[in-house]
Amino acid sequence: MLWACLLLPQLALDAVLRRSPDPDAPLALVTGPAQLRTLHAVNPAAARAGLRAGMRLTAAHALAPDLALAEYDPQAEARWHRFLAAWAYRHSSLVSAQWPGCLVMEVRASFRLLGPWPRFEARLREELHGLGFGHRIALAPTPRAARVFAGLRDGLALMQGPAMGEVLDRVPIRRAVLPGDTGERLHRMGIRDLRGLRGLPRDSLRRRFGLSVLEHLDRLYGEADEPLSYYAPPDHxxxxxxxxxxxxxxxxxxxxxxxxxxxxxxxxxxxxxxxxxxxxxxxxxxxxxxxxxxxxxxxxxxxxxxxxxxxxxxxxxxxxxxxxxxxxxxxLPPFVPATRDLFDLRAQQALPWPQLRERLRARLGDDAVHQVTPTGDPRPERAWRRLRGDERTDIAPAPARPPRPAWLLPQPIPLRDPRPRILSGPERLESGWWDGDDARRDYYVLETSQGQRAWAFAAPGERDHWMLHGWFA
CATH class of the missing domain: 3.30.1490.100 (DNA polymerase, Y-family, little finger domain)
Incomplete structure (x- = not known):
């Protein structure tokens, strides 16, 4: 297995900056009681003004009077940590966020889908940059080694166990992410790197520093399994x-x-x-x-x-x-992309129908755009109905009929024309006896004195008292 570590050195600060309209202005996160406010993190603009983490707020205002402040919120930082774990889950099925300030993910299984590591790494960096989070990335055969390497040098990638062990032996003891203050204590004792630490008797290390140091070394070098807790995405x-x-x-x-x-x-x-x-x-x-x-x-x-x-x-x-x-x-239903032809002739600026439909609904109202479907009823006013959403119906094809107009009036009205000319007809309609809305009509295609083509009906056997029901284009 190969593990990538995504170190997030300023997660809380980046979470605030990505929502700021002017991220280049001096900004700092503050924490502590009201009587003793200190800076938790500063952005590059504030650092150039001489501010640093741990500085008193009063001193920071003296150096940068226009400094913008935001409260450090550990819960918000944890929430963004989970968000980035969810983002990483799209690239790997094994993602862990159990260590603060970083993510580790198994990547070897994703190479066949996303390409070799250089291409995979470039994709991770591009997406993290687009999301607005600073990062450092390293690769190693064990998750703890990847975590250590990310803190040492951004972009360090070692894929073989022997090479990883050689580099780990030279890691400074204070940068080996040892439990608690063990690294500082060992440094004061004269232990400078992990090679020197591993040369000490294990029993002595266990008695003086506890079993956690030995477990850390074994898991760091891949001599013991790493019990990671893996991320599972929420349902909303x-x-x-x-x-x-x-x-x-x-x-x-x-x-x-x-x-x-x-x-x-x-x-x-x-x-x-x-x-x-x-x-x-x-x-x-x-x-x-x-x-x-x-x-x-x-x-x-x-x-x-x-x-x-x-x-x-x-x-x-x-x-x-x-x-x-x-x-x-x-x-959150499953997403089915719209099918497209290989040689799509649609203009570059034209929208696909689903996007155009939703844009019209947003501008005109939910009920302003709808689809229609035939119902099989021969009465023109009942021959179709509206569809809701992407509802589908299985309607038998309508029988062959004479041409019908595209513009049907809501209700038939008298045709005010003294001399219409009959172009075709009649088309006899007798229906509706079963629901109390009996219809007995003879439909004709007429040409009015102004040259319009009308669809009108009269009582069966008659050719006057025309009732206009639609217009042909």
Missing amino acids: FDERVELGYEVESHTALLFPLRRLIGDLCTYLSIRDGGVQRFLLRLEHEQGHTDVEVGLLSAEREPAMLFELTRNRLERVSISAPVVAVRLLARE
Whole structure:
């Protein structure tokens, strides 16, 4: 097996920066009691101003008066850790997030699908960069070795056990991720690297530092199995973004909305599924406003879902300032991509029918766009019905009939023309006796005095008192 470690050195900070409209402005995460606030992490702009983690907040304000602050939230950091584990699950079926600040994943089984390691690594880096998370990646035959190598040098990849052991022997003792403060204590004792540590008597190490150090060494070098707990994806999507300020316009909500939709689509690709209904919740200081987005079929295209949600959002009146945005999706049916021809002649700018249909529904309303299907009833006003969503029916083909108009009036009206000319007919219709709506009519194709082609009927055997029922194009 081969294990890749994705080290996330500033996970909590990146989670805040990816939601910031200006990530290049100085920003820091703060923690600690109100009387003793300290910086937990700083972004590159704040570091260039002389700020660093562990600095007092008062000193930081003296160096950078325009510093933006965000509260460090361990629960939010754990939530984003799980989100990235879900993202990694799309590349490997064995993903573990049991160690804080990193992910380990078995990658050898994915080479046949995603290509050799250089191509696989480039794909991981591209997607992590698109998600907005800084990272360091390393590869090794054991998960602990990959974790150690990721902290030593970004991009280090060793695929053979002997080569891995040689590099591990030269790892500085303080960077070997030993349990607790064992690395610092050993360094003060004069042990500088793992080769020196492994040369010590094991019984002495166990008595002085505990069994955990020996277990760490054995699992690091692959001499003992690693009992990892593996990630399993949840059955629903629920993500929330706190805005940090009050928003009263739709435009200011588009940036967090785009991030939420992107995260939702990443989650859907992990499950190899789509979404057919989800809820956008605008949270206020008191109460919330819900924006429901329903689709006729499952989709997971980010641009399409963002456009549909934005159209729905713009039709909602914001009654109070918005302080947070939450996206909930629980109906996640399987996703079936639309079939396309190998030589597709559709114009580059044209939308496929499912996306065009959803865009029209978002702009015009849920009931404004629908499909129709024949019912087999000979009465024109009952010959078709609306379909809901992607509903399908098995209707026997209609018998051969004379031409019918494409424009059928809701109700027949008298034809106001003194001298219509009969082009064809009659077509006798006698039906409806079983449901109390008996219809006995003779239908004709007429040409009006203005040259229009009309579809009209009269009582059986008569050729006057025409009732107009439709127009031919």
